Amino acid sequence: METVGDYEYSTKDLIGHGAFAVVFKGRSKKNPSQTVAIKSISLKNVSKRDLLKKETTILKDLTALQHENVVALFDCKETPNHMYLVMEHIALKMSYLLTDTIISALILLCMNLV
Numbered sequence: 001m002e003t004v005g006d007y008e009y010s011t012k013d014l015i016g017h018g019a020f021a022v023v024f025k026g027r028s029k030k031n032p033s034q035t036v037a038i039k040s041i042s043l044k045n046v047s048k049r050d051l052l053k054k055e056t057t058i059l060k061d062l063t064a065l066q067h068e069n070v071v072a073l074f075d076c077k078e079t080p081n082h083m084y085l086v087m088e089h090i091a092l093k094m095s096y097l098l099t100d101t102i103i104s105a106l107i108l109l110c111m112n113l114v
């Protein structure tokens, strides 16, 4: 298991990856039933680290709002090569995403027909 502060994850539990990061499913060490998403950002290609830190501060401020549409940022840790963001785990089902996308497409189609 890999550790990020009070949280842990296994590299086997990969959720997905984006352009700059990989995201793993992890959990709280104190409360293992609390699942989290741990985003590992490689700092190799990040030239503006200060900007990344500023963005992280904004995410922390947004978390303080406790809004249902804002993914909470629980913790943030930095090593020489990586930045780790521990976030609320969003368990969206693919079927929901597809339905949502289809509904949006239908609405757009209807608007064009009017």
Ligand SMILES: Nc1ncnc2c1ncn2[C@@H]1O[C@H](COP(=O)(O)OP(=O)(O)OP(=O)(O)O)[C@@H](O)[C@H]1O
Pocket (backbone or CB within 6 Å): 015, 016, 017, 018, 019, 020, 021, 022, 023, 037, 039, 071, 087, 088, 089, 090, 091
């Ligand atoms: N908080 C989360 N809870 C659950 N899954 C997540 C969470 N954040 C990210 N993911 C998953 O991890 C994948 C990669 O996320 P990441 O934010 O690195 O990239 P992205 O948003 O897909 O693309 P980009 O790199 O262009 O921003 C996402 O597509 C999503 O499936």
